[in-house]
């Protein structure tokens with residue numbers, strides 16, 4: 001009888017998206033239907049175990065009303081610096097965690113279910129492939145533009161993890177070896193130019209070099225946000241438009257390099273800065289085309305995420321574990 005009941009239960013996985021300020025989870029069915037989505041503060045100054053305990057408790061509470069009709073099959077987690085091979089999070093920049101946190105093991109010990117982890121940018125790519133703009137694609141690159149630049153590279157239908165699990169960090173490829181300082185300790189990384197803070201840095205350097213009027217001159221460096229630059233650009237402020245054009249040009253050059261490495265069918269963009277759409281992507285596309293080898297020209301679209309308005313991090317984490325488990 002118990003067996004019969006089990007057979008009628010719908011399989012579901014728990015998708016968890018751990019971020020620097022908030023963490024979210026939700027229960028994801030194989031078709032992408034997501035329920036009981038919940039967001040809690042990450043409390044980045046506390047040890048990882050606090051967050052794990054809190055997420056497990058809240059997830060159990062959230063699942064309880066659905067337990068009669070659903071069976072939990074596994075847990076997928078996207079987290080900064082999470083390593084798919086080892087299940088360990090190593091030195092996440094925005095979290096005061098131990099050097100190495102065995103995230104997969106901590107969740108497995110709580111639920112006794114299969115657990116897979118990967119970094120948040122790879123989870124986003126998996127979410128696009130299963131539920132979003134990359135459905136049906138086997139080769140694409142997903143780029144998340146926010147406080148940094150995250151990327152997930154898919155080749156032949158699989159995320160590229162490389163020898164150690166850390167492959168695919170386009171954000172820390174170098175635009176200018178003598179360029180801007182990066183939070184990673186290097187200079188001139190792509191994300192120091194192409195990210196929300198990077199756009200603001202470019203806007204300020206234009207304000208210093210040029211004399212045109214601009215509403216951005218009223219802002220202090222601390223106060224200026226990418227949203228302000230976006231709003232000014234929408235109002236045809238010439239320096240704000242130029243800041244987007246410069247950012248797009250730099251992005252396009254690196255996209256062209258990435259095409260030479262993996263020949264993707266498309267690039268897919270997520271995140272706050274990506275929402276500025278054509279302001280950034282028209283310049284990026286033009287610059288990419290100018291820098292592409294001719295065999296690649298004219299056939300690689302820059303697309304926006306197909307998961308806008310949905311919790312892409314949770315769906316991506318769900319897609320990660322759906323790819324691992326066999327029903």
Ligand SMILES: [Zn+2]
Pocket residue numbers: 171172182183184185186189
């Ligand atoms: Zn860097």
